[in-house]
Amino acid sequence: MSGKTVTRVHLSQALRKKTGLSRKESLGSIEAVLNEIVMVLKEDKSIKIPLFGVFFARQKKERMGRNPKTLKDAVISARKVAGFRVSRLMKDRIDLSLKKKKH
Amino acid sequence: MTRAELVVRLSSKMPDKSNHEIEKIVAALFEEISHTLEKGHRIELRGFGSFFIKKRGERRGVDPRNGDKIHIDSHHVPVFRPGRVLLQTLNS
Structure with missing residues (x-):
């Protein structure tokens, strides 16, 4: 989609406004929250954030694939991947807001 | 795991903050992403x-x-793509 990319720095500014934390504290807490989510996923647990969605980790099996560059068959090893399922409410809100924007 | 349980886990990593403060931080963070x-x-x-x-x-x-x-x-849907470090951590 169009335009701007938001990073930790932007998020931390918004967080400072909402909570009154210092710059350092706010960046540090974003890092702490993200890190903890990674640790929970590593334990194969999912995390449900109300009105936002669910983060989860999933085991994938080994399968055959093809190297698209060389077209050679190759084994894709078993691995874990992380995923996110958006909550119904947030999904509807985003779609509504982006539809309005256009017209 | 719920957001409340995440807050409890975070409280041991952020000893200078109360659970209430951490709850506020987590809520604000996801609100801002939305x-x-x-x-x-x-x-x-x-x-x-x-x-x-x-x-x-x-x-x-x-x-x-x-x-x-x-x-x-x-219609528009939000998508999450996991980063390299996250995937590496899951597979290490």
Whole structure:
């Protein structure tokens, strides 16, 4: 989609406004929250954030694939991947807001 | 795991903050991510992953309840792509 990319720095500014934390504290807490989510996923647990969605980790099996560059068959090893399922409410809100924007 | 349990886990890592303060931080963080996506912007959190909006075109679909053919309007969905560090951590 169009335009701007938001990073930790932007998020931390918004967080400072909402909570009154210092710059350092706010960046540090974003890092702490993200890190903890990674640790929970590593334990194969999912995390449900109300009105936002669910983060989860999933085991994938080994399968055959093809190297698209060389077209050679190759084994894709078993691995874990992380995923996110958006909550119904947030999904509807985003779609509504982006539809309005256009017209 | 719920947001409340996440807050409890975080409290041992952030001893200088009360659970109430951590709860506020976590809520504000996800609120801000939602608002950013509502504006159609992309969020990139290096290492963790990125959130962005994908546009799905209109298509014909089937109502799974009664098998009727229905029209599905084009719409926007948020997508999360896990970052490299996150995937490496899961597989280490």
